Amino acid sequence: MVQYIAARLDSSFAALSDATRRGVLEQLGRSDASITELAEKFHMTLTGMKKHVGVLEQAGFVVTQKVGRVRTCKLGRRRLEEEAAWIEGYRRLWDARFDALDQVVEELKRKEKADGRKKRE
Structure with missing residues (x-):
């Protein structure tokens, strides 16, 4: 199959x-x-x-x-359900990866901001 x-x-x-x-x-x-x-x-x-x-x-x-x-x-009668499902699986995968990357970037920004405050004090 x-x-x-x-x-x-x-x-x-x-x-x-x-x-x-x-x-x-x-x-x-x-x-x-x-x-x-x-x-x-x-x-x-x-x-x-x-x-x-x-x-x-x-x-x-x-x-x-x-x-x-x-x-x-x-x-023809052939539709693109299988192709759309295959693409959707990868879209979800990449969305999850980009969301995780966004979290890393936000954490780095917070740390950078906190480090900047510590240096001024």
């Missing part, structure tokens, strides 16, 4: 790591589009766009349907 989740995270983050693919998802969030339309919008070759769509499709973010010679793309 853990390996499956790790593989899905790898696939998801690899798919999302490219600005063009994120743009394609954003575009498909507005409306379905053919690969030709997407290629034109992103100033790419059809072959290049097919590769990007293939990566998104493999990750489950996009589904395609071929009708005649036109392959239409739309958002």
Whole structure:
């Protein structure tokens, strides 16, 4: 199970790591589009766009349907719950670390202030 989740995270983050693919998802969030339309919008070759769509499709973010010679793309049913949970875990970890660092800094400030008073006396 853990390996499956790790593989899905790898696939998801690899798919999302490219600005063009994120743009394609954003575009498909507005409306379905053919690969030709997407290629034109992103100033790419059809072959290049097919590769990007293939990566998104493999990750489950996009589904395609071929009708005649036109392959239409739309958002897949795959959501980002696992990815969001993974990120949230690290966000909590870093929040806790920054809170601890804030406490150390405040303690150092108090000691510095107290030391300054002792020197003046």
